[in-house]
Structures are given as C-alpha cells and as structure tokens.
Amino acid sequence: MIIVMKSGAAKKDKDEVLKRIKELGYKPHVIHGETRDVIGAIGDERGKAVLQALESLHGVENVVPILQPYKLASKEVKKESSLVKISDDVVIGGKQVIIMAGPCAVESEQQILDSAIAVKKAGAHVLRGGAFKPRTSPYSFQGLEEGGLKLLAKARELTGMPFVTEVIDPETADLVAEYADILQIGARNSQNFALLKKVGQLRKPVLLKRGMAMTIQEFLMSAEYVMSEGNQSVILCERGIRTFETATRNTLDLSAIPVLKEKTHLPIVIDPSHGTGNHRYVAPMCFAAVAAGADGLIVEVHPDPEHASSDGPQSLKPAKFDVMMAKLKLFAEAGDRTL
C-alpha cells in the first residue's frame, strides 16, 4: 500500500505511521516529495486489509492499495485459463462457446420439457430453469421448489442436457446440489457471504452472477469466497449493472469480458436476457458477447412468454432462438470458436 501524508504533516505523525506499518508486519519505505511525503508499505497486502485503518491517523491524507485483494481467482497465481467440467460432454472455458438456455422459472412439466427439447434442437448445451425463485415481491410466484428440481432432472434424462438452477439459501443448497449440474448464485445474492461459503463446500460447479452494483474487483472477491472454501469450479456471469439508463432494464457491461480475461483464469458467461430486459435486444448482444470473447451465454427461452410467470418480456420464443443460434455460429467461427 501507499500511504500519502498531508502536505506539511508533522514529523511525529510520520513517525507514528512508520511505527504502525512495522507493527502490522510490513516494511516502510519513505519517498520525500516536493509538497508531501509518500510512504510505501512493502509486504503482501492480501489478507491484511487492516493497513487501510491507517487513514485514521493524524497527518495521513489517504491510503492507496496497490495489489488486488484476491489470490486464487487471480491470473497472477494461475496463468492458463481454467476449464470447468459440467458433464462428460460439456466443458466451459475452452474453444467451444457453451450455450445455456431455457425459461426463467420451471412452471410445469409440459413447459420445461417443451423448452428443453426446443433449445436442445437449436444447439444449446445446458438447460436453465429456476425452481427456487428469488422474487422482489413477496406476492409473486416463488417457484416449484423440489418439484421443479425433479422436472429439471426429467428434462435432463429426456435430452441428455445438464442443467443450471439457482440456489437461494444455505439451507436448501444441499438439496439443489443433489439434482443440479451447476449451482447458480443470483445477482442479489452475489455478496451473500454465508451462501458463497456454503456452495464453496459443495462439489458442483458454481455460476456466480455479478451483482447490480458490483465492481469487477468485488466480483472476483466473491469468486474468491467460493474458491477459498475449496471449490475451484467457478463460472463468472455478467448480467448487466445498474446505471441511470432506463431504455434497458440494466446496462450490459460487455467490456467486463476483456477486463476479466486479463485479471482472472475463470471462464466468463454473458446473460443478455437480464442484461437488456427486452427480447428484441437479446440476439445482437449474444453476437457481441461472443465476438468479445465470452466463454458462454445464458439465454431465456420460453415457449409462451406472454403467459410466463416471470420475465416474459425478456424471453425469446424458440423460433427466434433458433434463428439467433444459426447466426451466432458465424460469429463464433469468425472468432475461431465453435458452437
């Protein structure tokens, strides 16, 4: 860390800072500037965020961190890209772009089986569908719970596709993990640390969604939570951040793809359905995401979006998903990827 002293800070203030730096196990190094002194604290900052507390000391202007606070998720620690194995056929993080598709929520056997067959036919690799639903209104449909998991398992049996579904609390995590191939952590739980620790103890891949107001650095710290408990199979998912713009439900941050590719070895998936909130904008954002280097996509497809119990306006009908997938293949190939 770099501790910036105030202009004209007294010698005893500087001495106090030096003393504290040493107490905390770092080596101080002073640079005498023209208008103020700057003190470097040498040592591995990770796991020692306490240096920030020096900002309370008299004469200190501010404290500037130099190192990223994550380790396991960092490209410095592991340079080659991680491959996360979902099933015998499906691996994410390699040359193949992995497509996860299906309805927002499992509503009925008919609906999930129809969806599964349709997305499989169009070329999807993983089925998505919510059994436990975190809804902003207590009066909205809350999901079929274990019944929904059973239907997802049935769809898997029928189509051979593994499935991803959301985990909403530590208590039901084991139950979900019995059925699911990928455990999804939703945007609203992206800093629910109790839940992150819990899925870190399970042995299933985790699809971690970025929170609506989460920086890239905090996103990687949440991944670090899961990994520090022993589960290295983390897939990052950008799904739109909250901004002032209201023409889209969220603002899909596609620049997160090259930023994450630079900072972490973990695979990156894009969710253009939540990212835009509008089915008319989903296909162009799928093309853009793959062109930018995404490892996968997660797309809402519903056979009858006007009757969907949730997120109808952002769901593609199977016929449109089909058209999108045909075009997506061309963009994947342009980027030397396969679909």
Next chain:
Amino acid sequence: MIIVMKSGAAKKDKDEVLKRIKELGYKPHVIHGETRDVIGAIGDERGKAVLQALESLHGVENVVPILQPYKLASKEVKKESSLVKISDDVVIGGKQVIIMAGPCAVESEQQILDSAIAVKKAGAHVLRGGAFKPRTSPYSFQGLEEGGLKLLAKARELTGMPFVTEVIDPETADLVAEYADILQIGARNSQNFALLKKVGQLRKPVLLKRGMAMTIQEFLMSAEYVMSEGNQSVILCERGIRTFETATRNTLDLSAIPVLKEKTHLPIVIDPSHGTGNHRYVAPMCFAAVAAGADGLIVEVHPDPEHASSDGPQSLKPAKFDVMMAKLKLFAEAGDRTL
C-alpha cells in the same frame, strides 16, 4: 397498468391484448389517441405482476405500472407514522431522535464495554456492534460470533442500553434474536429474500439497510417481505448508494428521508458512517439527516479507530462523538425534536 400499443398496431393485436387483460382478472379500458391507442387495465395490480408479461405481445410498445407494488409498508394503507418499540425506554418513530452508536465490530470485552460507556455518556440510546461480520474478503476478520453477542449483552447489562447487531443468514438468526434487541439486515443482504422471510417470522424489530443499488421502491418491497411474514416492526436505514463519485465511499441519499416519509409509515434511520466512509464527514451529515426529518441515526464510534479490525477510517473517536452530540441537540430542537 397502462398498456401502450404501437403506432399502427393491428386490430387483432388490440383484441388479443383485451382478451388477455380479461383473462388475468382486470377490466380493460381503451383510449384512442391521435397516433396510437392506450389501454388501461383496471383492478388491483398488487400481487398480479403478470400483466407486465403483456409486453411480449405483438403490437404492444410497453406496459406502464400505475400503482406501487407494496401494501403493508404503504402510507395508503396506514396513514399515521409507526412507532417501533425497542425497549421500555426507547421507541423510534416519534418526537425523540434515536441515536445508535458503537464500533463496527465487537473485538474484545474491553473495546465493547469502553465503547458502550462512552456512547451512553454522550447521549446515545442504542448500542451497535457486529458479532457476525459480512466481509467482502474471505481473508478479513469475520467476527466473534456468539462470543460477540455475549459481550454485547454484557454491555447492555452494564449500561442499560439495548443493542442492534447484524444477522447474516437464516441459520444463525434465531441465535442472534435470543440476544439482540434489534436485528440488522445489512446492505448486501437487502434482497436476500430467504433471510428477509426468516426475520419476518421472528418477533424482534428489524433494522433494514438499503442496498447499494436499490431504488426506494425496491427498498419498500424488501420491507414488505418482512412485514408479509407477520413482523411489522421494520426500521428503514439509508446508508449511501453507489454512484460514480469516489470522493466518498458511497453517496448518502438524504432526499430518501422526505421521499420515504411520503410513501411509508415506517421510521427512517440514517447511517452517515457507511454513507460517507470518512469520519471527517460524519458530523455534518448527522446534522443534515436530523434537519431533514430522520427518526434516528446509526453512527460508528470506536475508542481506537487506527487499530480497528474494520471500518476504522469512518469511525469517530468518543471525544468527537461527544462534540457532535452536543451540536446535534441544537439541530434536533430547531426541528422541534428531542434527543
């Protein structure tokens, strides 16, 4: 809800919308405009968010909600302000401004007892202190857990002050409720619906923090979650929202006070410590919050912030808290309140 049709939408598209509105239990009402038709759907929208799905229908431009989606938290349902009773002596929502103060985390017996005595002496009504800490880094101090709760209880015994402490997951909620007088839901758990439901089933007041990217409407929906489970003792807490500005840790949204006072009967507390992230900005924001009509404040006070295990830079020392409280009294009186 108002369904706005596209300019030049076909008659069969309009007929389909009318049919769906009726199916969903609403009464449609068409306004023929100059360039397009607009259809009102008459009926209580709350608990029927499914109308939004009509946006997927052909010929529909967009769907505009008219009613607020919350009921129990709404001032339409309950016009007079709610008083939330914390203890025999402390009630929030009335003429007295309630001050909650103490360290971010309970670190030791000495530290919490010193803090309690100091804030009590300065005029605080409620002690704050974290026993279970939700930290963004898995490598940071995670709290003393039940040991911390016991120390808080000891401080209560010593000073007579009730205490507020954070609940971080449904599993430990009962344990925390055994000790605490107020259960705090942190900003990062503000849409952790499993946790909101759980504290809704407990019989202790809940201090609900606003999420970093949470609109006022979503904030009230989270309160609604707690209330719909039976617990009406909800205290709302604004603690800064995330914006582009970096001179402060968050942007404290004090206009939330009059907005919330207009929309809800629940009491409103302001947290200027997290809101600004800098002890030098805390006192002016305390004065501003009370002038704007806040029902209470929650302030971080630490006897030795340079050695604090978390949030040192935003903690006041007891001497500064003392000075702040003396001035605050004048502002409270100017607003016809007591301290």
Next chain:
Amino acid sequence: MIIVMKSGAAKKDKDEVLKRIKELGYKPHVIHGETRDVIGAIGDERGKAVLQALESLHGVENVVPILQPYKLASKEVKKESSLVKISDDVVIGGKQVIIMAGPCAVESEQQILDSAIAVKKAGAHVLRGGAFKPRTSPYSFQGLEEGGLKLLAKARELTGMPFVTEVIDPETADLVAEYADILQIGARNSQNFALLKKVGQLRKPVLLKRGMAMTIQEFLMSAEYVMSEGNQSVILCERGIRTFETATRNTLDLSAIPVLKEKTHLPIVIDPSHGTGNHRYVAPMCFAAVAAGADGLIVEVHPDPEHASSDGPQSLKPAKFDVMMAKLKLFAEAGDRTL
C-alpha cells in the same frame, strides 16, 4: 400523457385537471380505477411539454409521458435507415462498416501524416484528429487550432481520406467547417444547445457523441436540436457512460446499438477507445460493436502513444490496429457487412 390522480382525490381537483387539459389543447379521457382515477390527455405531446406542469396541481400524484419527445430523429417519422454521405467514396449507414481512426490530438505534421498513412493502409475510411481540444485541465495541451486543421487537410490530400474533427464552440464552428468533412460534438458538449443549433445551421455531417450521463432519449433530443435547424446528416456516437465501475474509464453501452436501431433511422458509431480508456480492451469491443450491428467505429491510433499529448493509454499502435482490422473483417462478414 397519463395523469395519475391521488387515491381519494376530490372531485374539484379532478375537474381542475380536466379544465387545464382542455386549456392546453388536449382532449381528456377519464378511466375510473379501483383505488384512483387515471386521466389520459389525447393529442400530440411533442412540443407541448407543459402538460408536465400539471404535476403541481392539487390531487395529482404524477404525470406519465407516453410519446417520445423527438420527431425528426424518430423511426416513426422515417422508417428506412438514413445514409449519411461523407465524401464521394464514403457513406455511413449502409452495408459497409465505416472505420474512423487516428490520434486523439494533432500534434505535429510528422505525427498526423504518419498516422494517416498507417490507418489508411490498415483499411480505415476516415481520419480522426483533434485540432481544438476540450481538456478537463486548463493546464493541459489545448490543441494546435487552425494549424491543426491545416495539417489534417494536408493528410487528406495525401491519403484521399476525409477527416472528422471536434468543434468546441459556436465562434470557431465556421472555421472548422471550412476544413473538416465531419464536425464532431464531444461528450461534454452534448447538451451545449447553442453549439448544437450552430452546427445544425452548417452543411456538414455531424458526429454527435453521447454525454457521459445522457439517456438514450436525451441523446435523440440532442440530435433533434441539430436536425430541427435543418441539418439531417447526424451520426450518433456511443462512447461510454459513467457508472460506478472503475476498471474501465467509462462503461461502453453496446446495448445502445439495438435500442437506437429500434428508435431512430440515424447511423450509429461506437468509440471503444474512450469507452474503455485502455488500449488492451479496444479490439474486443470493436469486434463486439460490429457484431451488434454498429454502422461504424472511431478508434484512437497513435504512432507513439507513450509520448502522446493526450489519451495515450487508450491509443492503439499502428501494428495492433492492423491486426485488429484483419480480424474485424471476419466479424463484419459474419454479420453480412463489408469493411
């Protein structure tokens, strides 16, 4: 517009609203809801924003606009895409993706000629370069002014490429228009209405950058300003919006492409250099923009970015631009476009 009355509003309040609606030249239409009345005001809202003032009337909860406030920029008025002609060879808005490239600022004859030759060789169609520079610091390099325009003209002569350069005030707009092929309005001037009117009176295409905190609707209103003065040749440019994220200089909003394609007939260009602020992220965002359907790109290329007088960190070196363009061709073809 839709005027939403408060629950329980008095009859005389409603009568007053009805009277005012008629006075303003609209036809009122009342819908009696279960908990409140909603009043539609029928008539063309554009150019009559004064209806919003009804929000001040007693008994009115809020006023909801239905129509978009722009006309000339709107796809409702002109359904087919506009083609903006830059020169005999360069037209933007059609099948060909137009690439504008060059340094942030013109610094010397050597620098701008080298840049022009390099970007032309790599396949760019338009040269970019600033002669008048709007810098956030009064102490930074402010541009070569007319001298810079002359150098850009020299580069055009040498390479045959038209050039785009920024206009920073009404006073120097005529001078810039004498030289330039496209007049750029920078993000910080995107709501400088005096300047928008001025370039609306000139007869040169305008590249209008989106402001850092500008909604899509406001963006189109700024285009409307230019068009309402008689200049229909407006090219929209998304260059990143300001959000809480700091890993990138701005957040490039690529979903603006499909949103704008739906709402306007004007061509859309993406600026990934300012959008990300980091040369390492420029190429992936170029690919993504073209995959999402952009009509063009504007990219900073500098022969010696470490010595650039401005925006060095986001400039590509010519060799990297060359590699980017070769790959971009594949993505353009995948989207059935040419380069």
Next chain:
Amino acid sequence: MIIVMKSGAAKKDKDEVLKRIKELGYKPHVIHGETRDVIGAIGDERGKAVLQALESLHGVENVVPILQPYKLASKEVKKESSLVKISDDVVIGGKQVIIMAGPCAVESEQQILDSAIAVKKAGAHVLRGGAFKPRTSPYSFQGLEEGGLKLLAKARELTGMPFVTEVIDPETADLVAEYADILQIGARNSQNFALLKKVGQLRKPVLLKRGMAMTIQEFLMSAEYVMSEGNQSVILCERGIRTFETATRNTLDLSAIPVLKEKTHLPIVIDPSHGTGNHRYVAPMCFAAVAAGADGLIVEVHPDPEHASSDGPQSLKPAKFDVMMAKLKLFAEAGDRTL
C-alpha cells in the same frame, strides 16, 4: 505519481520507465516490493498530466496520481474561506447564509415582479430567473433573452435585490454580464470549456453548477478554468447528480458540502429544486443543506407553478417558501449562522 510495474516486469522495462520519468522533468524513486516494483515520480504533477501516458509502456500495470490536479481552487494554496461579494449588502462565504430564489424562467413583467416581491418579503437576498434557457427539447420555451434581462433589472430596481441568471454561450456572455450580478453556468455547460474561459475573463461572480455526472475533482477543475483566466469569484453549486434512483429527478449529494469544505476555499450553494425535482421535497433538503454547512441556497419559487413554462413541479409557491424560510432560520441559528 506512482507507477506500479507488473509482477515480473523485465529490467529493461523498468529502465525505460525511469528514463521517461526523467525526460518529463520528474525524479524517479524505486520501491522494491515483494511481488512487484513501484516507482514514485517526484515533482509537481500539476500541469504535467502527461505522466499518465506512461501507462502505455511495456511492463507498466497502472499509474496512480497522488496530487489533486487543481491549484487556485485548492485549500492547500489558500487556507481561509473566500468571501464572494455580490453587492454592497450581499457577501457569500461568511456567517450569513445567502438565499437565492425566484422562478426558473422569466416569463412576463408581472410574473418576475410578483416573484421578486414575494421572495424578498420572505427574506431572500438574491433573485434568480432565467432569460436564456438551455432546454433539452428544441420545441420548448427558450427564454425571453435580452427582454428577460431587462425585466430582471427592473425587479432589482424595485426590490434592491441583485440577481443571478444563466449564461449559455460565449457570444451572449458580455450582454448578460452587462445586466446580471452573478453569472450562472448551468449543469449541462459545466464542462463547456470555451464558456468557462469566457466568464473567467469577465469581472462578475460566477455560480458554477456541478454537472450531472461530474466528480468533485472535475467540479474543482472547472472552477480552476474560470480562476485561471483571472476571475477568482467562483461560487460552487451542487444541484443533484444522476444515479439509478428515479423517485427523485436527481440525487442531491449533500456530502459534497463537507468534502468541498475540506478541499477548497470557495463558497458552496445547494439547489434542492433541481436536486429533487419535486416541490414537496425542497424544504427538508433546504434545512439539511444549511445544517451540513452550506453557504447558501438557490430555490425555485413561482407564483403560479401550474402555469409555469418550465420546471413547475419543482417550484414552491410563495406561501410555502415563506413557511420554509421561517423554519430555516431556526436551523441556521442552531448552526451558529444567520439568515
């Protein structure tokens, strides 16, 4: 500045950085860290932003500025608060809180004289009113221009109150300065550098509004523009920043008051009318602003807001302004200020 090298950067990369630092007139100082080297560049950074360009060099991870980029606006350069004299009676920046009030736009002689008399009677010190209006729609009322200035002068004659009015371009700035006592720079022109330079050359106080997406640092850089041209009479005005929240038109950032008080000697005025966009929220935000230490307020007051040509919903009626002022006096006194 601090230049952070990549972990494992080569010796020749470091040597290149050292060479460049010296070329640019700074003195390099290397700190050898555990995982990477960090290089301090000693020297006055202001006016030399070019160091940032080192980020383009091979082996450099990022460049961290240490000093603030403004001088004249900085409290380091001038420690005591500046007093800006508006007229013989009105000085801003001292013990007295200065209230500026009046309609958004001058609409007629009757309207502006009525407004002036009303706000004067309630205790305001300065009249506000727009003659040149920067409107987001080209179809909205654009102001009475010079006619409006003459009416403002008439109101000044009648009441003795000086007035503040907006300047929208360099061309009409001299004309406005002939009449006005304070020149307002609107939020949308807060980085219109040509305009900032122009008012910097005039000899009238400038009320500089913060832009909607402007950081505190950029705000002070815009003040620096005005001051660097010779005009030291700058009044800063916080008027709400743009965030995701839609319950208010903008988010009024009151923490800007203590932040600015720490960084600059210039006086700070708050605009709660634009800050909230709703007359019902104006009074509490006036109280809060004064409690937080603002030097003044600027408030929209209109005798007939339902018929206002602009910003009706956020304007107070004179009777409500009167009540607000009476209460405000108590808060001012609580803060040891006068009104």
